[in-house]
Amino acid sequence: MMAADVQANEAPLAPKVLVIGHRGASALRPEHTLASYGKAIADGADFIEPDLVMTRDGVPVARHENEISGTTDVAQHAEFASRKTTKTIDGHAVTGWFTEDFTLDELKTLRARERLPQLRSTAYDGQFQIPTLDEIIDFVATESATRGRVIGIIPEIKHSTYFQKAGLPMEDRVLAILAAHAYTRTAPVEIQSFEIANLRYLRGKLGKAHPNIRLLQLLDDPGDQPYDVVAAGGKLSYGDMMKPAGLREIASYADAIGPNIRAIIPLNADSTLGQPTALVHDAHAAKLELHPFTFRPENYFQARNFWKGSDPKTFNEAGSVAEIRAYLDAGIDAFFTDDPAIGREAVDGR
Numbered sequence: 001m002m003a004a005d006v007q008a009n010e011a012p013l014a015p016k017v018l019v020i021g022h023r024g025a026s027a028l029r030p031e032h033t034l035a036s037y038g039k040a041i042a043d044g045a046d047f048i049e050p051d052l053v054m055t056r057d058g059v060p061v062a063r064h065e066n067e068i069s070g071t072t073d074v075a076q077h078a079e080f081a082s083r084k085t086t087k088t089i090d091g092h093a094v095t096g097w098f099t100e101d102f103t104l105d106e107l108k109t110l111r112a113r114e115r116l117p118q119l120r121s122t123a124y125d126g127q128f129q130i131p132t133l134d135e136i137i138d139f140v141a142t143e144s145a146t147r148g149r150v151i152g153i154i155p156e157i158k159h160s161t162y163f164q165k166a167g168l169p170m171e172d173r174v175l176a177i178l179a180a181h182a183y184t185r186t187a188p189v190e191i192q193s194f195e196i197a198n199l200r201y202l203r204g205k206l207g208k209a210h211p212n213i214r215l216l217q218l219l220d221d222p223g224d225q226p227y228d229v230v231a232a233g234g235k236l237s238y239g240d241m242m243k244p245a246g247l248r249e250i251a252s253y254a255d256a257i258g259p260n261i262r263a264i265i266p267l268n269a270d271s272t273l274g275q276p277t278a279l280v281h282d283a284h285a286a287k288l289e290l291h292p293f294t295f296r297p298e299n300y301f302q303a304r305n306f307w308k309g310s311d312p313k314t315f316n317e318a319g320s321v322a323e324i325r326a327y328l329d330a331g332i333d334a335f336f337t338d339d340p341a342i343g344r345e346a347v348d349g350r
Contacts, residue, residue: 022293025040033129051063065089066099068099069097137177191215216291250286295335306322
């Protein structure tokens with residue numbers, strides 16, 4: 001099916017399109033902090049997203065990467081200067097400080113800072129700790145009780161193969177934490193990963209006994225490969241996985257896919273929004289929902305025809321709403337946004 005053949009108004013599979021607070025409300029607070037998750041919830045997010053990495057003592061904590069110099073003040077801590085190092089993460093050399101070299105108690109002495117200071121406010125730098133998955137669940141449970149609505153949690157297991165080889169496998173630990181909290185024994189949970197083997201493992205462990213827990217296969221650029229495939233010497237690419245046969249295979253272990261938004265509606269040569277590809281149609285045909293990433297409120301991240309003015313740093317709520325609605329028309333079932341209030345407006349105001 002060519003893009004021109006795709007229906008402009010594909011119907012979602014989901015009964016309700018969900019707004020996912022990407023790393024919380026990361027356009028407004030330092031990402032992966034309780035403050036960021038709290039702002040996302042206050043602004044109407046249906047789910048909040050903690051990316052999970054491991055501490056040296058085996059505790060899952062929320063950071064987008066295990067290298068933390070960009071999101072914490074670790075570089076300002078003289079007592080940790082000697083821990084700066086270079087590691088190979090998923091085939092790439094990375095220099096900095098890594099969560100797996102710190103105990104939880106040590107990480108708790110650090111404070112979060114804005115990852116994109118060139119675009120976003122640094123007013124909250126230095127105020128918030130790195131939260132654990134346990135703390136996040138407790139926080140969401142309290143928020144849910146206070147607000148009288150269920151709030152889902154969509155944790156991403158980061159660098160699964162890397163952490164397994166480091167002796168810090170995350171999958172069973174995450175399942176044990178989810179099982180230990182009354183809230184996550186019933187509230188919606190969706191575990192996500194860019195790798196495949198760990199999702200297959202989780203599907204085997206979960207079976208049908210945990211209907212509140214779903215699995216999301218994340219999909220990166222078509223020419224890239226899941227790192228567990230690379231480590232095993234395989235040839236499968238994300239592009240292969242987005243073809244009809246690949247989608248049917250994903251449906252054997254996952255409930256949804258999470259592609260980049262541009263895999264659903266790509267940009268034209270002039271950076272304006274193009275026409276939908278066949279991905280929504282093909283995924284829905286395989287009975288997979290689509291939960292794409294990421295809508296952001298600044299001009300810099302938006303299709304050019306939605307820009308307000310010419311400054312890439314401009315916060316452009318109307319442009320983000322218009323862009324999200326183009327994807328809603330294409331049939332997506334949920335979406336990640338750095339500003340859930342804008343996502344809420346895009347969905348509720350249609």
